[in-house]
Amino acid sequence: MQTMMYGSAAIADHEMGISDGYYYRQKSIMPYPVNPYVQQPYNTEQYDSIVENEFLDVSENPLSTFSIDVDTASYSNVRRFLNSNQMPPEDAVRIEEMINYFSYNYPAPQGNKPFSINTNASVCPWNTNHQLVSIGLQGKVFEGNEIPPSNLVFLIDVSGSMNQPNKLPLLKSAFLMMANQLSSNERVAIVVYAGAAGIVLESTPGSNKQRITQAINDLSAGGSTAGGAGIQLAYKIARENFIDGGNNRVILATDGDFNVGVSSNSELVRMIEKEREAGIFLTILGFGTGNYKDSKMEQIANKGNGNYYYIDTQKEARKVLVNELGSTLFTIAKDVKIQIEFNPAQIRSYKLIGYENRLLAKEDFNDDTKDAGELGAGHTVTALYEIIPVDPEKETRKVDELAYQVKKIIPSADLMTVKLRYKEPNGVTSNLIKQTVNKNDIAPSPRGDLQFVSAVAEFGLILRNSKHRANASYENALRNAREAIGKDVYGYRAELIDLIEKAKMIDSRVYSDDYESNTGMQFKR
Numbered sequence: 210m211q212t213m214m215y216g217s218a219a220i221a222d223h224e225m226g227i228s229d230g231y232y233y234r235q236k237s238i239m240p241y242p243v244n245p246y247v248q249q250p251y252n253t254e255q256y257d258s259i260v261e262n263e264f265l266d267v268s269e270n271p272l273s274t275f276s277i278d279v280d281t282a283s284y285s286n287v288r289r290f291l292n293s294n295q296m297p298p299e300d301a302v303r304i305e306e307m308i309n310y311f312s313y314n315y316p317a318p319q320g321n322k323p324f325s326i327n328t329n330a331s332v333c334p335w336n337t338n339h340q341l342v343s344i345g346l347q348g349k350v351f352e353g354n355e356i357p358p359s360n361l362v363f364l365i366d367v368s369g370s371m372n373q374p375n376k377l378p379l380l381k382s383a384f385l386m387m388a389n390q391l392s393s394n395e396r397v398a399i400v401v402y403a404g405a406a407g408i409v410l411e412s413t414p415g416s417n418k419q420r421i422t423q424a425i426n427d428l429s430a431g432g433s434t435a436g437g438a439g440i441q442l443a444y445k446i447a448r449e450n451f452i453d454g455g456n457n458r459v460i461l462a463t464d465g466d467f468n469v470g471v472s473s474n475s476e477l478v479r480m481i482e483k484e485r486e487a488g489i490f491l492t493i494l495g496f497g498t499g500n501y502k503d504s505k506m507e508q509i510a511n512k513g514n515g516n517y518y519y520i521d522t523q524k525e526a527r528k529v530l531v532n533e534l535g536s537t538l539f540t541i542a543k544d545v546k547i548q549i550e551f552n553p554a555q556i557r558s559y560k561l562i563g564y565e566n567r568l569l570a571k572e573d574f575n576d577d578t579k580d581a582g583e584l585g586a587g588h589t590v591t592a593l594y595e596i597i598p599v600d601p602e603k604e605t606r607k608v609d610e611l612a613y614q615v616k617k618i619i620p621s622a623d624l625m626t627v628k629l630r631y632k633e634p635n636g637v638t639s640n641l642i643k644q645t646v647n648k649n650d651i652a653p654s655p656r657g658d659l660q661f662v663s664a665v666a667e668f669g670l671i672l673r674n675s676k677h678r679a680n681a682s683y684e685n686a687l688r689n690a691r692e693a694i695g696k697d698v699y700g701y702r703a704e705l706i707d708l709i710e711k712a713k714m715i716d717s718r719v720y721s722d723d724y725e726s727n728t729g730m731q732f733k734r
Contacts, residue, residue, distance in 0.1 A: 391415025
């Protein structure tokens with residue numbers, strides 16, 4: 210009887226079915242010895258470079274256009290570094306993902322709208338000559354029979370690089386948590402990939418928990434990483450079990466270290482872009498350290514009508530796959546774009562905090578062919594602008610008046626007009642929503658949700674060593690976070706306070722001559 214390597218298992222050929230070049234498990238996977246995976250002796254983590262947004266003059270750039278971003282991977286990755294007594298790499302800090310890690314107390318949408326739009330404004334805590342304006346979306350929460358049926362495909366990396374305690378064992382624990390939340394309204398298939406890709410669980414009703422949990426428990430790691438083949442197979446299974454009007458989604462769990470097969474970012478992106486047109490959404494769960502490929506996972510999630518999370522602890526797994534499962538799985542609006550028109554009579558310049566890799570051209574806002582972010586059920590998404598108000602006594606003309614055209618400013622107390630476009634999950638034509646923000650809405654200091662958002666943003670500016678951090682400080686971020694902690698059911702906001710305190714300690718004492726020797730702690734920056 211012949212066998213072939215399949216990750217960390219050998220599969221008997223009389224137990225295999227073959228279709229389109231992929232191997233389908235029909236009975237069991239037998240343990241098979243493999244060469245142990247050798248961990249690289251150096252750090253090969255990858256992060257895309259972030260070019261921070263600059264302040265833009267309203268007279269020259271009155272429109273700011275971007276896609277929403279519901280990913281939260283950056284925050285939990287930053288937490289992982291700080292909990293290891295290291296400052297995170299600056300390019301690992303995406304401030305919008307830190308802000309959107311938290312839920313906010315925005316009003317629920319009214320009527321049939323999938324989300325509400327909420328704006329707040331105040332003086333900027335780290336530069337009191339500036340102002341902050343937040344734009345927050347609150348997604349609709351599904352009730353009982355509103356929850357659509359789901360066709361889920363778990364795509365799990367079982368290659369040798371996953372053979373570490375904070376990778377495959379944590380991954381299995383996370384999926385077991387999720388499996389316990391499933392019902393007969395959901396179906397689950399499990400695809401794994403290592404040196405080859407194969408099915409370890411055909412599409413199975415969520416009510417059959419014993420079969421699902423057994424398949425997850427049987428997973429083990431070994432071999433190289435054919436990530437591209439795994440993704441192709443997962444989408445194939447998703448199409449074969451497609452539910453019209455339902456939630457069709459591939460959930461990829463990996464450290465992102467695709468090193469065999471379709472491996473370049475551009476190849477993966479093209480594959481994902483093609484598959485999203487079939488109405489299949491993508492969720493990516495990142496695991497591990499050392500060879501973690503953040504840049505690759507974020508990019509393919511952005512291109513695949515997807516969301517991206519980093520799972521570093523059991524608590525984070527529970528947050529993403531239990532406490533916030535609805536927003537993780539169920540898309541209520543896709544291709545969500547925001548365009549702000551700033552009033553030059555009130556605002557001299559503005560800066561969008563974060564969203565550097567989500568910026569769009571102004572023409573993209575009305576172009577329904579342009580891809581943008583997705584919003585999940587019950588999800589909150591927040592964008593934050595730092596603005597510099599007009600000061601008539603200090604305004605000077607930068608260029609001479611034009612001879613053949615006149616720039617006329619319409620007097621108004623509005624600071625800006627917020628425009629938002631979105632599509633229904635299965636729609637092709639966008640819907641438009643508008644509302645304005647008035648200068649009389651500006652509070653002397655941030656309160657409530659805006660106060661907490663400003664604390665997270667200030668913390669992010671410090672971590673990124675932003676040239677626009679002005680008077681930002683750990684002390685100020687701590688004060689605002691503590692004052693705005695609110696009803697912290699799961700302790701997520703309290704954890705942020707702990708992380709700010711830890712970063713302050715590492716940042717201020719990393720250069721001390723004797724602190725490490727006195728405490729036994731090793732700090733890295």
